[in-house]
Amino acid sequence: MLQIRLEILRNPNLQNTPVVLLNPKKINRRTVWQCSKEALGMGVHLNQPVSQAFSFCQNLTALEPDLDYYNSMEINISGNLSRLSPEIESAGNGRFFVNVDGLQHLHKFGSDRIRENVHRQFDQFPDSLVSCIRIGWAKGKFASWIAATTARPNKPVIVEDQKLISFLKPSPISLLPIDKDIMRRLQQFGIRTLGELTLLPTPTLVRQFGEKGEIARTWATGEKIDLVQPNQSLKSTRHSMDFHTPIGNVEILCKSLKKLLETALADLKHQNQSVQGIRIKGLWTKGSWSLNHILRNPSISHEDIYRTLKSNILVSPPTSPIEKLTLEFFQFCTFELQDDFFNHEKNRWEVPNNKKIAKGKIPSSLREAITEMKLRMGFSPLYRIVEIDPLSRIPERRHALLNIEI
Amino acid sequence: MTTELPLSNENRHDDRVTRLRILNPPLPTRIDLDQDGMPTYYRSKNGKHLRISIIRERWRIDDEWWREEISRDYFTLVLENGMIITVFQNLLSHKWYSH
Numbered sequence: 001m002l003q004i005r006l007e008i009l010r011n012p013n014l015q016n017t018p019v020v021l022l023n024p025k026k027i028n029r030r031t032v033w034q035c036s037k038e039a040l041g042m043g044v045h046l047n048q049p050v051s052q053a054f055s056f057c058q059n060l061t062a063l064e065p066d067l068d069y070y071n072s073m074e075i076n077i078s079g080n081l082s083r084l085s086p087e088i089e090s091a092g093n094g095r096f097f098v099n100v101d102g103l104q105h106l107h108k109f110g111s112d113r114i115r116e117n118v119h120r121q122f123d124q125f126p127d128s129l130v131s132c133i134r135i136g137w138a139k140g141k142f143a144s145w146i147a148a149t150t151a152r153p154n155k156p157v158i159v160e161d162q163k164l165i166s167f168l169k170p171s172p173i174s175l176l177p178i179d180k181d182i183m184r185r186l187q188q189f190g191i192r193t194l195g196e197l198t199l200l201p202t203p204t205l206v207r208q209f210g211e212k213g214e215i216a217r218t219w220a221t222g223e224k225i226d227l228v229q230p231n232q233s234l235k236s237t238r239h240s241m242d243f244h245t246p247i248g249n250v251e252i253l254c255k256s257l258k259k260l261l262e263t264a265l266a267d268l269k270h271q272n273q274s275v276q277g278i279r280i281k282g283l284w285t286k287g288s289w290s291l292n293h294i295l296r297n298p299s300i301s302h303e304d305i306y307r308t309l310k311s312n313i314l315v316s317p318p319t320s321p322i323e324k325l326t327l328e329f330f331q332f333c334t335f336e337l338q339d340d341f342f343n344h345e346k347n348r349w350e351v352p353n354n355k356k357i358a359k360g361k362i363p364s365s366l367r368e369a370i371t372e373m374k375l376r377m378g379f380s381p382l383y384r385i386v387e388i389d390p391l392s393r394i395p396e397r398r399h400a401l402l403n404i405e406i
Numbered sequence: 407m408t409t410e411l412p413l414s415n416e417n418r419h420d421d422r423v424t425r426l427r428i429l430n431p432p433l434p435t436r437i438d439l440d441q442d443g444m445p446t447y448y449r450s451k452n453g454k455h456l457r458i459s460i461i462r463e464r465w466r467i468d469d470e471w472w473r474e475e476i477s478r479d480y481f482t483l484v485l486e487n488g489m490i491i492t493v494f495q496n497l498l499s500h501k502w503y504s505h
Contacts (some may be wrong), residue, residue, distance in 0.1 A: 229455060251489075277487060277488040294460075294484050294488050296490070330488065331488035331489075374483065383427065385429060392467070393467050393469075394467060394469075394476070394478075395430060395432075395492060395505050396428050396429070396430055396431050396432055396505065398426060398429075399427050399429045400428060400429055401426070401427040401428070401429050401431070402426055402427075403426075404491070
C-alpha cells in the first residue's frame with residue numbers, strides 16, 4: 001500500500017484516519033483501489049464500490065489517485081536504492097528488488113547490518129515511511145519476496161542458500177506466480193503449502209498440469225531462481241522554475257515554458273546532443289500535473305519542440321495554478337537523423353578542404369578505397385542508399401543499398 | 407523470409423552479382439501479447455525485456471495475393487525507454503518481425 005502511505009506523507013492530517021484511494025481505471029463506477037488499515041478495520045475492502053465503503057465508514061476520506069506523484073516517488077526511492085547496487089527492479093506497489101550478488105563485502109550478512117544499510121539510503125525520507133520498510137534477503141526474487149512478506153518492519157528476514165528449501169516449505173501456495181486455474185485445482189487436491197507441493201511426484205504434476213505443473217514444482221523447491229531484471233535507468237536533465245504567485249493562465253505558462261526550454265536546449269546544444277523524450281511537470285501544494293511527449297525524431301529545434309509542447313498543454317492544461325514548473329529531458333541522441341541521409345543538399349560528399357563534390361561524383365579518396373578493397377577482398381562493401389518506392393506501405397521496399405561502382 | 411522480399415538479401419557472394427541489397431530488412435523478434443492479442447512486451451536483440459508504453463499506430467497490409475501473398479499486421483510502438491519501433495506479425499506464419 002505504498003500509494004496510501006505516500007498520500008499520508010503528503011497530508012499528515014490523514015494519519016490514523018480511514019482513507020481510500022479510488023480506482024483510476026474505473027471512472028464511471030468508482031471502486032476502492034487501496035485503503036488504509038483504519039479503513040480496513042471498519043469493514044472497507046479493496047474493489048468495493050465507494051458508496052458501499054461510505055456506508056460502512058462515514059468519516060472516510062476518498063482521494064483521487066495522483067499517479068504522477070507516485071511515479072516520481074518510486075523513481076526517487078529507486079534512485080536511493082541504486083546506491084546499494086546498480087541493479088534495481090521496481091516491481092510496482094512499493095516492491096523493489098535489489099541485486100547484491102558479488103557485493104557481500106559491502107553488505108555483510110546479519111540482520112542489523114542489512115537494515116542499517118537499507119535505512120541509511122533513505123535518510124531524507126520521513127521516519128514514518130522508513131519505519132515501515134520490510135526487507136527480505138534470499139536467492140532469487142521469489143524467495144526474497146516471500147522473505148519480505150514474512151519480515152517485520154525492523155526485523156529483516158535473511159534466508160541463507162542452504163536453508164532456502166526449508167524456508168519455502170511452510171509458505172502457502174497462493175504465493176506461487178502461477179495460473180489461477182492451476183492454483184484452484186491444487187487447492188482442490190488439498191495442497192496448501194509449497195512443502196506439500198514438493199511431495200507430489202513430478203510425473204503426476206506434469207500429467208495434471210503439463211509443463212506449468214513442473215514449473216510450479218521448481219518454484220516450490222527453490223530450483224527456479226528468477227533474477228533481478230533492472231529497469232533501464234534513464235539519464236535525464238531537469239530545469240525548473242518557481243513561481244511566487246501560482247500560475248493558472250495557460251498563455252503565461254507557455255511563455256514560462258518557452259523560457260525554460262531556451263535554457264535547457266542551450267545546455268543540450270553545448271553537449272552536442274538532441275532530445276527525444278520530454279516531460280513537463282507542474283506542482284502545487286496538494287497536487288501535480290504532468291505531460292510526457294516522445295518526439296518522432298530527436299530534435300534540438302526550439303521552435304519545433306515548443307510548438308509541440310504548447311499544443312499538448314492546450315489539449316490537457318493543468319487543473320490548478322502551478323507553483324513550480326519542471327522541464328525534464330529523458331532521452332537523447334547524438335547521431336544525425338536517418339532522414340538526413342536523403343537530404344542531398346545537406347549531405348553532399350565533402351573533401352577535407354571543404355570543396356563540395358558534384359552530385360553523383362565519387363571523391364578520389366573513396367575511389368581509391370573501393371579499388372583497394374576490390375583487390376584485397378574481391379568485392380567492395382560500400383553502398384549508396386537509393387529510393388525504390390518511398391511511399392510503399394511495406395517499409396523494406398522503400399529504400400535499398402546499391403553497390404558503389406567505379 | 408526471403409520469399410517475402412523482392413530484393414536479394416542473400417550472402418555477400420550474391421550481392422556482388424545483384425548489386426542491390428535491402429535496407430532495413432525485417433528481423434525475427436519476440437513480442438508478448440495480452441489476452442486481446444495486443445503487444446505488451448518487446449524482447450530486444452540483446453535480450454532485454456522492454457514494456458510497451460504506447461501503441462502509436464496500427465495498420466494491416468494484404469497484398470500480392472496473386473503471387474507470394476503478403477499479409478501483415480503492423481504496429482508502431484513506443485517502448486518504456488522511449489524508443490520507437492515498427493514491428494509486424496506475418497499473419498500467414500504468425501511470426502513477429504521488427505524493422
